[in-house]
Amino acid sequence: MVKQETIRSGMGATVPENRVGLVVANLTVIDADQPHSPNWNAVYRIISGDPSNHFSMRTDPVSNDGMVTVVKPVDYEMNRAFMLTVVVSNQAHLASGIQSSLQSTAGVTISVQDVNEPPYFPTNPKSIRFEEGVPAGTGLTTFSAADPDRHQALKERPSTGDGLCVNGFHILTFSMDISLASAGPRKGTSM
Numbered sequence: 001m002v003k004q005e006t007i008r009s010g011m012g013a014t015v016p017e018n019r020v021g022l023v024v025a026n027l028t029v030i031d032a033d034q035p036h037s038p039n040w041n042a043v044y045r046i047i048s049g050d051p052s053n054h055f056s057m058r059t060d061p062v063s064n065d066g067m068v069t070v071v072k073p074v075d076y077e078m079n080r081a082f083m084l085t086v087v088v089s090n091q092a093h094l095a096s097g098i099q100s101s102l103q104s105t106a107g108v109t110i111s112v113q114d115v116n117e118p119p120y121f122p123t124n125p126k127s128i129r130f131e132e133g134v135p136a137g138t139g140l141t142t143f144s145a146a147d148p149d150r151h152q153a154l155k156e157r158p159s160t161g162d163g164l165c166v167n168g169f170h171i172l173t174f175s176m177d178i179s180l181a182s183a184g185p186r187k188g189t190s191m
Contacts, residue, residue, distance in 0.1 A: 011108045013068065016115050017076040024055075025108055027066035029088055035064075038092035042066065047105075049084040055110070057086065068108060076114040084108040119145040 013025040033039035044057035044066035054072045059065070066088060074082070089103040121143055128141050 011106065012111070013108065014111045014113050015070055015074060016113045018073045018115065018117070020070050020073055022070045023067045024070060024110055025068040026060070026063075027068070027086060027088070027106060027108070029064055029066070029104075031064065031090070033090075036061075039090055040064065041091035042088050043091050044086055044088050047085050047087050049082050054082070055084065068110070074110075074112050076112045080112050082110040082112075084110060122146050 011025050011027060015022060015024045027044065029042050031040050031042065042059050042064050044059060046055055046057055046068075052072065054070060054074050056069050056071045058067045058069060060067055066086060068084070068086070084107070085105055086108055087103045087105045123143075126141065126143060130138075130140055
């Protein structure tokens with residue numbers, strides 16, 4: 001006798017942002033067929049809620065559970081939660097004459113956990129060109145860093161200090177303003 005698979009719905013899970021390879025949820029099915037037969041083996045698919053394919057479904061061959069796995073990093077600042085709809089069906093087609101749905105669905109909510117990400121320089125390295133003989137103190141450029149955690153409050157402000165000098169360039173450490181420390185560095189001088 002073939003009995004329809006049912007899946008527990010209303011599951012919830014949490015995943016830290018930027019992590020891949022994690023199993024974040026197991027979906028359990030109930031199937032009265034002979035275990036480890038094609039009639040018992042479940043096939044899971046995500047049918048909505050993941051347009052960028054951050055998650056995949058695998059079937060545990062021992063338990064027949066569906067494992068929701070992160071396959072592409074998720075970003076808290078872009079999407080704080082995913083509402084997935086998962087469908088499960090038998091590996092084998094139902095016997096003819098069975099009046100039952102061919103599949104069962106469940107909702108799975110995946111919350112994304114915010115983690116502290118370091119700032120980065122979008123343009124790195126940055127080329128600076130200027131004429132020979134430019135006076136000392138002339139501003140040349142500003143390096144701007146981007147922080148992926150743009151919604152988090154800055155907890156610790158770096159020291160502004162006087163900065164440092166490197167190869168004739170004066171660099172303010174907090175603002176990353178770069179100017180000439182002395183008149184006219186030689187041609188070919190770089191940082």
